[in-house]
Amino acid sequence: MAINEAQFEEILTPYPDKVRKNRKKHLLIRDTTEACQQIEANTRTIPGIISQRGCAFAGCKGVVVGPIKDMVHIVHGPVGCAYYSWGTRRNKARADANTPPEQIFSQLCFTTDMQESDIVFGGEKKLAKMIDEVVEIFHPRAVSICATCPVGLIGDDIGAVAKAAEERHGIQVLSFNCEGYKGVSQSAGHHIANNNLMEYVIGTGDRQVEGDFVVNILGEYNIGGDSWEIERILEECGYTVNCVLTGDTSYLDIRDLDKASLNIVQCHRSINYIAEMMETKYGTPWLKCNFIGINATAQSLREMAQVFGDEALIRRTEEVIARETARVTPVLDQYRKVCEGKTAFGIVGGSRSHHYQHLLRDLGMEMIVAGYEFAHRDDYEGRQVIPTIKSDADSKNIPELHLSPDEELYREAHVHLNLPKERYDELCERIPLGYYAGLNTDMKDGSVVIDDCNHHEVEELIRTLKPDLFLSGVRDKYIVHKMGVPSKQLHAYDYSGPYAGFNGAIVFARDVANALTTPAWNLITPPWEEYEPQGETDA
Amino acid sequence: MLDCMPTGTVEHTVGKINPAKTCQPMGAMYAALGIHGCLPHSHGSQGCCAYHRMHLTRHFRDPVLASSSSFTEGASVFGGAANLKTSIKNVFEIYRPDVIAVHTTCLSETIGDDIPNIIRESEIPEGKTVIHANTPSYQGSHITGFANMCRAMVSYIAEADMPIKKPQVNILPGFVNPGDMRELRRLADVLGVPAILFPDTSNVLDTPLTSRYEMYPAGGATVEEIRDSGNSRLTLALGTWASGSAGALLQEKCGVPCIPLTLPIGLKATDDFVMALKSGFGATVPDSLAIERGQVVDTLIDTHFHYQGKRVAIFGDPDTVIALVEFTLTMGMKPVYVLTGTPGSRFETEVRQLLDEAGIEDARVRAEGDLFELQQWIREDPVDLMLGTSYGKYIARAEDVPLVRVGFPILDRAVHPLMPIVGYRGCLRLIEQISNALLERRDRDSLDEDYELVL
Numbered sequence: 001m002a003i004n005e006a007q008f009e010e011i012l013t014p015y016p017d018k019v020r021k022n023r024k025k026h027l028l029i030r031d032t033t034e035a036c037q038q039i040e041a042n043t044r045t046i047p048g049i050i051s052q053r054g055c056a057f058a059g060c061k062g063v064v065v066g067p068i069k070d071m072v073h074i075v076h077g078p079v080g081c082a083y084y085s086w087g088t089r090r091n092k093a094r095a096d097a098n099t100p101p102e103q104i105f106s107q108l109c110f111t112t113d114m115q116e117s118d119i120v121f122g123g124e125k126k127l128a129k130m131i132d133e134v135v136e137i138f139h140p141r142a143v144s145i146c147a148t149c150p151v152g153l154i155g156d157d158i159g160a161v162a163k164a165a166e167e168r169h170g171i172q173v174l175s176f177n178c179e180g181y182k183g184v185s186q187s188a189g190h191h192i193a194n195n196n197l198m199e200y201v202i203g204t205g206d207r208q209v210e211g212d213f214v215v216n217i218l219g220e221y222n223i224g225g226d227s228w229e230i231e232r233i234l235e236e237c238g239y240t241v242n243c244v245l246t247g248d249t250s251y252l253d254i255r256d257l258d259k260a261s262l263n264i265v266q267c268h269r270s271i272n273y274i275a276e277m278m279e280t281k282y283g284t285p286w287l288k289c290n291f292i293g294i295n296a297t298a299q300s301l302r303e304m305a306q307v308f309g310d311e312a313l314i315r316r317t318e319e320v321i322a323r324e325t326a327r328v329t330p331v332l333d334q335y336r337k338v339c340e341g342k343t344a345f346g347i348v349g350g351s352r353s354h355h356y357q358h359l360l361r362d363l364g365m366e367m368i369v370a371g372y373e374f375a376h377r378d379d380y381e382g383r384q385v386i387p388t389i390k391s392d393a394d395s396k397n398i399p400e401l402h403l404s405p406d407e408e409l410y411r412e413a414h415v416h417l418n419l420p421k422e423r424y425d426e427l428c429e430r431i432p433l434g435y436y437a438g439l440n441t442d443m444k445d446g447s448v449v450i451d452d453c454n455h456h457e458v459e460e461l462i463r464t465l466k467p468d469l470f471l472s473g474v475r476d477k478y479i480v481h482k483m484g485v486p487s488k489q490l491h492a493y494d495y496s497g498p499y500a501g502f503n504g505a506i507v508f509a510r511d512v513a514n515a516l517t518t519p520a521w522n523l524i525t526p527p528w529e530e531y532e533p534q535g536e537t538d539a
Numbered sequence: 540m541l542d543c544m545p546t547g548t549v550e551h552t553v554g555k556i557n558p559a560k561t562c563q564p565m566g567a568m569y570a571a572l573g574i575h576g577c578l579p580h581s582h583g584s585q586g587c588c589a590y591h592r593m594h595l596t597r598h599f600r601d602p603v604l605a606s607s608s609s610f611t612e613g614a615s616v617f618g619g620a621a622n623l624k625t626s627i628k629n630v631f632e633i634y635r636p637d638v639i640a641v642h643t644t645c646l647s648e649t650i651g652d653d654i655p656n657i658i659r660e661s662e663i664p665e666g667k668t669v670i671h672a673n674t675p676s677y678q679g680s681h682i683t684g685f686a687n688m689c690r691a692m693v694s695y696i697a698e699a700d701m702p703i704k705k706p707q708v709n710i711l712p713g714f715v716n717p718g719d720m721r722e723l724r725r726l727a728d729v730l731g732v733p734a735i736l737f738p739d740t741s742n743v744l745d746t747p748l749t750s751r752y753e754m755y756p757a758g759g760a761t762v763e764e765i766r767d768s769g770n771s772r773l774t775l776a777l778g779t780w781a782s783g784s785a786g787a788l789l790q791e792k793c794g795v796p797c798i799p800l801t802l803p804i805g806l807k808a809t810d811d812f813v814m815a816l817k818s819g820f821g822a823t824v825p826d827s828l829a830i831e832r833g834q835v836v837d838t839l840i841d842t843h844f845h846y847q848g849k850r851v852a853i854f855g856d857p858d859t860v861i862a863l864v865e866f867t868l869t870m871g872m873k874p875v876y877v878l879t880g881t882p883g884s885r886f887e888t889e890v891r892q893l894l895d896e897a898g899i900e901d902a903r904v905r906a907e908g909d910l911f912e913l914q915q916w917i918r919e920d921p922v923d924l925m926l927g928t929s930y931g932k933y934i935a936r937a938e939d940v941p942l943v944r945v946g947f948p949i950l951d952r953a954v955h956p957l958m959p960i961v962g963y964r965g966c967l968r969l970i971e972q973i974s975n976a977l978l979e980r981r982d983r984d985s986l987d988e989d990y991e992l993v994l
Contacts (some may be wrong), residue, residue, distance in 0.1 A: 002702050014632070014633055015632075015633060016629060016632050016633070019629060019633070031610060044609065044611055045607075046631045047607070047608045047609045047621075047622040047623070047625040047626040047629065047816055048607075048608070048609075048626030048627070048628070048629030048633070049606070049609070049629060049633070050604060050605070050606050050607075050634065051585060051607070052589070053585045053589065054585060054586045054590070055584045055585050055587070055589070056586070057586055058586050058589070058590070074554070077676075078565070078645045078676035079555060079558050079560060079561055079562050079675040079676070079680070080565065080587070080590065080645075080708075081590070081674050081879075082558065083558055083561040083562070084554075084590035084591075084593065084594055085561075085590075086557075086560070088593070088594075088597075100542075101542035102542045102543050103543065104542070104543060105543055107540075107541060107933050108541075108543070108556060108557060108911075109555075109556065109557050109558060110554065110555075111555050112553070112554040113554050113555045113558065114645075114677045115677050115678070116675065116677050119677050123866055126553050126554065129553045130553045133549075133550055133551055133552065133553065133554075134556070136547050136549070136550065137549045137550075137551065138543055138545070148645070148650070149583070149584060149610075149646035150645045150646065150649040150677070152615075153615060153650065154649065180583075180584040180585075180586040180587070180610075180646065181584045181610045181611060181612050181614070183612075183648060184611060184697055185585070186706075264681075264826070296580050311624070324668075354666055368855075393611075393612075393613065394611055394612065397612050419604070443609060449827060450615070451972050454948075455604065455634070455754075456634070459752070459754075469564070469584040473593075474593055475589070475592045475593060475596055475603070477596070478596065478600060478601050479602040479604075479752065480603045481748060482602060482746070482748055482749075482750075482751075482752040483750065483752040484748070484750030524748060524749065524750050535975075
């Protein structure tokens with residue numbers, strides 16, 4: 001199912017001229033004969049357009065910082081921002097060897113609940129007092145402060161409050177200036193969170209990490225238990241997972257993030273800054289992986305094993321892949337009967353619209369419209385375009401950290417991997433270390449790539465292309481249902497999961513098959529209408 | 540569950556831990572959805588609009604559309620006038636609503652954007668309406684925001700343009716579900732009183748699936764209806780927190796007398812609602828309604844031993860909680876902890892009065908409280924039952940107390956927005972839920988020899 005230029009133009013017709021001109025640059029029809037199809041991304045949403053995007057606060061507190069389970073996260077602002085980011089993202093956490101249950105604060109919500117007098121006279125004192133009280137009540141290992149819009153406007157110096165609190169309590173208090181108006185989407189917040197974790201937390205631990213193949217999983221948030229499934233597989237292959245950033249992770253674990261030999265990156269958008277900065281500071285190589293879909297998982301595992309180049313690891317990896325694939329494939333085949341040949345749209349955050357194409361293909365489905373909410377051009381076109389991306393007024397507001405190699409801890413990548421230099425160089429020819437090719441490469445001719453998709457475009461693309469399945473967020477879900485199209489939330493997995501790895505593929509396949517076949521889809525037309533002549537169908 | 544909670548008394552005096560309220564703009568967005576053909580507009584950064592739509596969608600499981608001014612740092616420094624004007628132009632051209640209902644956020648309020656002026660300077664197509672409410676997130680709660688948007692409907696739209704008032708009633712339903720609004724209209728219909736209900740989210744947030752998607756569903760109070768509310772003979776403002784200020788403004792602006800009533804949740808509050816319509820319009824109460832009421836009394840008598848004397852903690856929005864306190868007292872229960880996140884000491888006074896009348900002395904009542912505090916109370920002296928929102932589920936599990944989900948939001952159970960808890964039928968639903976929760980607990984906890992077929 002492909003779209004043609006005329007249909008494309010028709011979708012854009014109702015727009016005022018300025019909007020049409022703008023939106024055209026954010027949409028493309030995939031044409032593999034063109035060497036590099038450029039798309040505009042990470043630029044402002046036009047006011048009034050019903051976008052799916054959130055804000056910098058959502059990206060910082062909601063996505064990256066919030067899941068750190070053993071910190072008390074205080075949201076400095078009026079009540080709303082803390083409230084909406086409380087328990088709504090499904091980043092699961094549990095006690096482990098380093099973190100007992102009484103040190104887990106994930107199910108709590110902390111807000112300074114700023115009142116008008118705080119806006120007028122400043123909220124610093126209130127924030128300081130709240131830190132004192134929560135430290136006294138909960139004894140957390142560390143505290144975070146996340147700023148909301150008015151904080152920046154009234155000029156509360158949360159950095160100074162944090163510093164003073166650190167001195168009073170002897171624990172780290174991190175402050176994140178992630179006011180919602182910064183940048184153009186959640187993406188700004190990811191960057192702000194990455195910067196602070198890199199600057200103040202990573203590398204401050206002194207734990208000894210045992211294991212031959214020690215890895216970190218970056219950009220994996222354990223939605224619906226995804227990272228537990230990924231960790232299970234990696235451990236069976238023989239890896240030691242040092243830390244997940246930030247799914248089911250602890251402040252303690254993040255301090256020792258530098259102790260791994262390889263960073264694997266699941267969500268490129270939200271965490272590529274740390275991957276890159278760790279490469280600069282510690283020399284740690286990183287590899288873009290995808291654990292969504294059984295073939296994608298197998299490929300990621302094979303590439304990881306190749307990177308370490310250890311024969312026993314490669315053999316164990318193949319054993320795990322063979323065993324798991326043999327276990328999972330017959331189950332998937334059952335669901336494949338329902339899914340085969342069906343089409344889907346995927347309009348999600350900044351990575352999933354790419355990752356899930358692989359899982360859909362395992363089920364015989366194709367994603368014909370794919371888009372990101374808050375991606376940058378490199379997430380579509382590949383990292384090679386990064387040097388050509390011009391920074392604008394909005395991106396300039398997000399500070400860039402300029403790091404240099406750590407005098408003590410920097411080691412060259414091949415030393416991290418325990419490989420001779422020549423073998424590492426040869427490896428780089430075959431395995432895309434430190435690279436992400438972007439979404440476009442996986443899109444077929446005639447499919448649509450769309451950046452910062454909005455309500456009008458969702459509605460019109462569905463009417464034009466009539467997909468069998470719509471993968472997006474909860475704000476779109478019920479709109480799409482009303483149009484008679486099954487829809488699954490790919491942010492919250494409709495409260496199911498995991499969807500990652502081998503076990504996740506089964507859960508996803510079952511959920512999709514259920515969504516496509518639930519008997520009520522056949523009951524939309526009431527029986528008293530079925531037998532009455534209806535204009536179009538009867539004519 | 541919640542192993543991190545402290546034991547013993549602690550000092551918690553600033554901020555909120557596990558808040559029992561959210562911010563004004565979300566309430567304003569919900570109210571605006573109760574106008575037919577209306578697109579709510581959030582004048583702030585995108586995150587606000589995204590969060591509010593998410594939250595409302597999760598409660599109602601139906602589409603919630605709203606647009607945003609998409610502030611960036613530049614707009615935050617130089618003011619959001621250009622963003623709002625561009626929004627109004629684009630929304631009318633692309634999404635074609637009849638009405639845009641603008642609400643502010645803490646961002647635009649802190650900047651001090653002059654919304655009425657910006658609206659005046661905007662391009663508004665002939666026949667279209669733009670209204671606004673100031674909803675600073677740092678005052679009140681989502682209930683305040685709901686009330687402010689209801690008030691804006693009156694101040695912008697309602698007109699008294701007839702010499703004699705019409706024999707029709709305005710019903711301001713308060714922050715309740717579409718199923719409740721539908722039921723309130725049915726009660727007015729049964730009593731034969733023509734009613735203007737606004738906001739009205741029935742047929743907006745409880746729409747049928749037909750495969751024919753309409754961005755603006757059939758429901759919602761039309762601009763014409765809201766305008767005509769100025770000509771009504773009487774206004775019933777249900778729940779003073781959500782509806783009081785709009786009702787008062789209708790009286791002031793259009794001379795429509797307003798009777799503030801408790802939300803008609805429970806037998807007595809429903810009686811008051813019915814009596815207000817009867818005495819205001821000389822309506823005859825039909826046998827069918829008398830039967831509905833009689834069924835409630837019959838059920839209360841027949842099942843009282845399931846719940847009478849049980850200690851209950853009630854939390855949520857003030858109008859809902861006050862009505863639930865009254866009804867649980869009617870049921871012979873003991874509301875020992877009563878808490879709302881919305882600020883206002885009047886809440887405490889009103890609840891105290893109800894409790895005093897019932898002779899309940901050792902209750903704790905709190906306005907502007909949080910769920911951390913509620914959990915501390917329950918730990919100190921347990922209750923048999925909690926009545927409140929989904930956010931109570933962590934306490935329910937940690938303290939092993941059954942939770943009956945009532946109010947807003949309910950994020951982990953379905954169908955509730957369609958099932959009324961107002962009116963006599965609503966009483967039956969509440970009695971059933973409360974009884975069942977307590978009986979499930981009895982069954983779960985009973986020894987084999989005490990596990991009985993008939994209860």
